Amino acid sequence: MSILHPPNRMPPAQITTFKSGLIGLLILLTGCSLLQPHHSETALPDNPEKWDARAEINQPVSTGWLDNFSDKNLTNLIKEAIGNNFDLKLAAARVEAAQANAKISGADRWPQISASLNAGRAKRNTVVGGNIISGISNNFQTGIEVSWEVDIWGKLSHQARAAVLELAASESDFQAAKLSLAANIARQWFNSVEARQQVRLATETVDNYQSSLTIIRENYRAGLNSALDVRLAKTNLATAQSQLAARQTQLDAQLRALQILLGSYPSAMIETAQQLPSLDNRIPAGLPSELLQRRPDLIAAEQRLLASDERVSQAKKNRLPQIRLTTSGGSSTDEFKKLLDSDTLIWSIAGGLTAPLFQGGRLKANQELAMANANQALYQYAQTVLNAFREVETALAATPLLDKQQQALKTAVNEAQESERLAAEQYRAGLVDIVTWLEAQRQLFTARSNLLQIQNQQLQNRIDLHLALGGDFIQEDSDKNK
Structure with a gap:
C-alpha cells in the first residue's frame, strides 16, 4: 500500500450519481473544464519496497517507543508536559478554530431562518371637506423568513468538505506536535543527563590533576623535579578548571531548556537521571515502509492536498449561476390580540437565478x-514524503556506524586508562618525563568525554528514528484501525 494514495475520498458511486444529472447543463454553461479534477496522476515518490540502510541487529523490541529507553522518570515527565507545554496548547487552539470554521462552512448548505416581531403606532391627518381629521393607528407584525441557496452545482459541498479536511489536518498537526514534544523532551533530557555526567567527569579530572600537582610539588621540593614540571602541571590543572566551568555552564543551559519544554519556569532546579541508559532493545530487521502512513505530518499534508482540490472545485463552480429560494410568512394587524389570528396571515415565495x-x-x-x-x-506533500524517507534512511544508516564508534571509544578508554596508569608509575620511577604523564591524563579525559558524547548521540539517533517512523517499530492496533 502506498502512503501517497489518500484513503478517505468520496465513494466512486456517490461521485457518479452527483455528476450524471448535471454534466450536460455544465457543458452548455461553462464547458468541460469545470468538471476536470485539478490533480491527475502526478509523478510522486513511491514507497520503497525495503529501506536501503540496514541496522545490523534483529532482536525483540518493546511496544512503546519511550519504553526502549528504560527511564520511567522520562516517561512520566512527558505525560505531565502534555498538559503544560504552551506550544501544544497553541496547536490545540488551532484545532478548536478549525472546528469552528468547519461548522461555519457547513452552515451555508442549510436554509437560513430568521424571525421578526415589529410594533408601530402612527398619527395621520386627512383633509375632508376643508376639515382636518386626525387618526391614530397601530400596527403589529410578526414573521418568519427562510432563505436557501440551492446547492445544485455542489460548490457549497466542496466548501464544507474542504473545511472538514482542513480540520482533519489541524488535528494531525496537533498529534504531530505531541509526538515532536515528546521527542524534544527526550532529546533535552538525555542532553541534560550527558551534561551532568560531563560535569562529574570534569570534576574528577580536576581532582586528579590537583593530586598530580601535589605529587610533583613534593618531588620538586625534594629536588626530584624541575620547575618546568610544576608549571606544566599547573597549566593542566587550570585548563581542567576552565573545562569544568564550561561544562557547568552547559548543564545549566540544558536544564533550563528542558524546563521550558515542560512548560515550567527555567530555574535550572530539576533532577535528571545520573547516567545515560543503554539501548537494550534493538532495531528489528525489515521495518515496513507502511509505518510511515501513521506519521501525523504526512497525514496533515495529505488532508491539505485533498482540501485544496475541494477549494479548486469550489472556485470553478463559483462562476456558475446561483439559485436562491426565499419564502416568508407572518401576520399583520392593528390589534395585538389578533396577531396570531389566521385572518391576518400573510406569506410570499420567491426564487431567483x-x-x-x-x-x-x-x-x-x-x-x-x-x-x-x-x-x-501537492509539492509540499511530495516534499514531506521525501523528507520522511530521508529521515528514516539517515537514522537507520547511522545506527551501525554509531555502534562502531562506541566500540572503538570503549577500547580507547580502556587503553587510555592503562596508559595513564603506566605513565604515572614510570614517571614516579623517573623513566618518563612529566609531558608523557600529562598527555596520558589528557587522552584519558578526552576518551571518556567522547564516549559519553557518542552514547548520547546513539540515544538521539534512536529518538530521530522513532520520530521519523511516527512511533514504535511495530504498528499498534490503534494505528491499524485508523
Whole structure:
C-alpha cells in the first residue's frame, strides 16, 4: 500500500450519481473544464519496497517507543508536559478554530431562518371637506423568513468538505506536535543527563590533576623535579578548571531548556537521571515502509492536498449561476390580540437565478489562486514524503556506524586508562618525563568525554528514528484501525 494514495475520498458511486444529472447543463454553461479534477496522476515518490540502510541487529523490541529507553522518570515527565507545554496548547487552539470554521462552512448548505416581531403606532391627518381629521393607528407584525441557496452545482459541498479536511489536518498537526514534544523532551533530557555526567567527569579530572600537582610539588621540593614540571602541571590543572566551568555552564543551559519544554519556569532546579541508559532493545530487521502512513505530518499534508482540490472545485463552480429560494410568512394587524389570528396571515415565495457576467476578472483570478494553492499543497506533500524517507534512511544508516564508534571509544578508554596508569608509575620511577604523564591524563579525559558524547548521540539517533517512523517499530492496533 502506498502512503501517497489518500484513503478517505468520496465513494466512486456517490461521485457518479452527483455528476450524471448535471454534466450536460455544465457543458452548455461553462464547458468541460469545470468538471476536470485539478490533480491527475502526478509523478510522486513511491514507497520503497525495503529501506536501503540496514541496522545490523534483529532482536525483540518493546511496544512503546519511550519504553526502549528504560527511564520511567522520562516517561512520566512527558505525560505531565502534555498538559503544560504552551506550544501544544497553541496547536490545540488551532484545532478548536478549525472546528469552528468547519461548522461555519457547513452552515451555508442549510436554509437560513430568521424571525421578526415589529410594533408601530402612527398619527395621520386627512383633509375632508376643508376639515382636518386626525387618526391614530397601530400596527403589529410578526414573521418568519427562510432563505436557501440551492446547492445544485455542489460548490457549497466542496466548501464544507474542504473545511472538514482542513480540520482533519489541524488535528494531525496537533498529534504531530505531541509526538515532536515528546521527542524534544527526550532529546533535552538525555542532553541534560550527558551534561551532568560531563560535569562529574570534569570534576574528577580536576581532582586528579590537583593530586598530580601535589605529587610533583613534593618531588620538586625534594629536588626530584624541575620547575618546568610544576608549571606544566599547573597549566593542566587550570585548563581542567576552565573545562569544568564550561561544562557547568552547559548543564545549566540544558536544564533550563528542558524546563521550558515542560512548560515550567527555567530555574535550572530539576533532577535528571545520573547516567545515560543503554539501548537494550534493538532495531528489528525489515521495518515496513507502511509505518510511515501513521506519521501525523504526512497525514496533515495529505488532508491539505485533498482540501485544496475541494477549494479548486469550489472556485470553478463559483462562476456558475446561483439559485436562491426565499419564502416568508407572518401576520399583520392593528390589534395585538389578533396577531396570531389566521385572518391576518400573510406569506410570499420567491426564487431567483443570478449569473455572474462581469466582475473584473475576480472569479477567474480566484480560480487561478485556488489552483496555485493546490499545486503548493501537492509539492509540499511530495516534499514531506521525501523528507520522511530521508529521515528514516539517515537514522537507520547511522545506527551501525554509531555502534562502531562506541566500540572503538570503549577500547580507547580502556587503553587510555592503562596508559595513564603506566605513565604515572614510570614517571614516579623517573623513566618518563612529566609531558608523557600529562598527555596520558589528557587522552584519558578526552576518551571518556567522547564516549559519553557518542552514547548520547546513539540515544538521539534512536529518538530521530522513532520520530521519523511516527512511533514504535511495530504498528499498534490503534494505528491499524485508523
